[in-house]
Amino acid sequence: MSTELKFYEGLHGSGVVISLCCGKDRLIFDFGSPFTPLTQIEDGVLLPRKQAAVLDALTLGKLPEVEGLFSREALQEWPLLCAEKSPWNTAVLISHLHLDHMSGIRFVDPSIPVYLSEEAWRLEKALRAIGESETSREFQHFQLHQPFYVGKIRITAYFSDHPCAGSCGFLIETEDKTVFYSGDIRFHGLRREQAWKEIEALSKKKIDLLIVDAMTTAFLNDPQEILPSQEITEQQISEDQINKLISEKLAGSEHLAVFNLYHRDLQLIQSLIEIAKKQQRKLIFEPETAWIVQKMLHEPVAIWLQDYPRYQQHLPAWLQKLKKSAEIVPLSAICSHPQNAMVQCSYRSSFSLLDFQKIPTDYLHLYGEPMVEGTLSYQRLRSFLNRLNIQYIGASTLYCFNHAYPNHLAEMIRRLQPALVVPVHSSAPEKLQTDKAKLILPKQAKRYRLEENDLVELD
Ligand SMILES: [Zn+2]
Known part of the structure; x- marks a missing residue:
């Protein structure tokens, strides 16, 4: 055969x-x-x-x-x-x-x-x-x-x-x-x-x-x-270097750190958890990602409920469970101590960034949507961040990272x-x-x- x-x-x-x-x-x-x-x-x-x-x-x-x-x-x-x-x-x-x-x-x-x-x-x-x-x-x-x-x-x-x-x-x-x-x-x-x-x-x-x-x-x-x-040459970016870059951006910074990632990539989330601990920042997830982190990494999670009425209308079973086990961080706590927080904000939730207009903020784009420069959504995100005076930090290209x-x-x-x-x-x-x-x-x-x-x- x-x-x-x-x-x-x-x-x-x-x-x-x-x-x-x-x-x-x-x-x-x-x-x-x-x-x-x-x-x-x-x-x-x-x-x-x-x-x-x-x-x-x-x-x-x-x-x-x-x-x-x-x-x-x-x-x-x-x-x-x-x-x-x-x-x-x-x-x-x-x-x-x-x-x-x-x-x-x-x-x-x-x-x-x-x-x-x-x-x-x-x-x-x-x-x-x-x-x-x-x-x-x-x-x-x-x-x-x-x-x-x-x-x-x-x-x-x-x-x-x-x-x-x-x-x-x-x-x-x-x-x-x-x-x-x-x-x-x-x-x-x-x-x-x-x-x-x-x-x-x-x-x-x-x-x-x-x-x-x-x-x-x-x-x-x-x-x-x-x-x-x-060998990993000088021109090649390794995962350690990306983590180092993120740590350096956070170290001693008074700015709020916002991050956008793809939550199927658990390896990156694991790294962020460790970086946040070292930098003494609270890592605050959106509920969907927090659910994945709980199920896959069995880590305690903190969440923020950005647009709460959106969730209140019909609270799905998973979110009801999550709300009981996760620490819910109010927006006021994030805004009063931005240097102590690292907050997830996915592209679709970008309106939430309007809450940070008066706070110096860095936006770490860590391979979340939109992933590719040149797409309309990517351009929209960049111009929105500009308008809000939020500094954009892209760590590397999606392709070389993966x-x-x-x-x-x-x-x-x-x-x-x-x-x-x-x-x-x-x-x-x-x-x-x-x-x-x-x-x-x-x-x-x-x-x-x-x-x-x-x-x-x-x-
Ligand atoms: Zn592939």
Whole structure:
């Protein structure tokens, strides 16, 4: 039985969707859509259609045309094999809960199992409670390093030091081949030692094909100059440096600190908790994030109820519970001692910043929405902050914070010694330095057979 692959999404940018099958057993790993904030029609104002959701997503390229995943009812007349007629024993694996890796899950027929790491599953449950998940479907979950099977395919998840809680990569062993899909990966986070240990453990396996997150190659001018190394160079920003920068901004400052983050990135929240303790500031969350912090980190939390009437009208169960267990900090306490506070303010709650007009305030933009310069919402935020005389501090770019630098990728490949490498999640995959491994740039949605030293196109 041979191992076959199809690359549906992620060959020229984010949003990875790949299928791997061996006989009748089939895995789809990651199921997101490309992150395209500058060109997409969805602006948060347009209402997505419910009845034609799958058709609209297929038409707009938000969903790849994967056979046997969507119900006949959802597909209507769309010419694609429906889940009911699928000849495969299929499972979907999700590496982490960033949207470019899982936004399509809500469209997958409920009969098809979807797998998440145990930690990601806990995050998903917390997101559901606060109304931030788009699905209520069941998930299967797994522990890192404990193999599980889809038919005869053996899967083992490995830790990946990505900021999103529960991130992992997958070692996939079929009857004849071994593939490692990295998920989103980096080696400059706080847990990089563990990340390198995982590579050490994986290097004992004979890997036929490595599918790797190569996002940062998009920023390379001269890829030939990249040498494999574990080193974090002076030009590269590490997670420690970002934390240091935040600490420096706070140290001795009389200003109120406002922060905006993406609350699926628990690693950053953990760091902020420690920084706030050291700087003797009270870290004050919005209720939604506080709920996640309680559930995932089991830390005591302080909250502020910015626009209280908004919450009072229909207090959901999670907020009722939170109000009993969290410290509620009144706005007056924040305003009277701004130097003692660090307050979360997400983009959608920006009107709350009007309360700080008379207080010197710094706004730490820590990869929360809006994430990309050039989008309208980003420009609106900047001009609003200007108008309020709030100082904007952006720590680094989203991309370099979340993804491994090219020299680290080259080092990872040098150690794993795969026969073949397919870069994904990059707009310049051809720039990846692959040491002795053969670089493969597959065509989208073509069927390939994985052979000893090649991916052979079948149709
Ligand atoms: Zn990603």
